[in-house]
Amino acid sequence: MPGAPRSPPPHLLGGASRPASNDLGLLTVQQAAGDYHRVIGAFKPLYSGHWLTTGGSKGGLAAVFHRAFYPDDVDATVAYGGSH
Numbered sequence: 001m002p003g004a005p006r007s008p009p010p011h012l013l014g015g016a017s018r019p020a021s022n023d024l025g026l027l028t029v030q031q032a033a034g035d036y037h038r039v040i041g042a043f044k045p046l047y048s049g050h051w052l053t054t055g056g057s058k059g060g061l062a063a064v065f066h067r068a069f070y071p072d073d074v075d076a077t078v079a080y081g082g083s084h
Contacts (some may be wrong), residue, residue, distance in 0.1 A: 003038075009024050022051075024064045029061075029062075029065040030065075030069060032065060032066070032071040033062070033065045033066040033068070033070060034069075035067070036053065036062065036063070036066035036070070036073070037066065037070045037073055038069075040053075040073050040074065041080060045069075048084060050075040050076070051073065051074040051075055051076075052074060052075060052076045052077070052078065053066055053073075053074050053077045053078075054066065054077070054078040054079070055079060056079075056081040057078075058082050060079030060080055061079065063079050064078050064079045065080075
């Protein structure tokens with residue numbers, strides 16, 4: 001959407017988001033969904049209107065899982081090129 005603010009959360013294990021442990025068994029889709037939930041919760045008081053999550057590939061899967069765990073956070077989710 002032109003003019004809409006965008007702020008994608010970083011993927012777990014990406015860049016500065018690297019945890020102290022390299023044990024991937026400690027990372028879950030629930031944690032990724034919770035990250036989206038916290039980011040959206042922080043910005044919702046600042047931006048009124050409709051909310052949309054979107055992403056491609058890994059980001060698309062994260063958006064879908066976020067919607068599954070927190071269906072009332074956003075009005076729509078568009079995922080493209082996600083794995084199955």
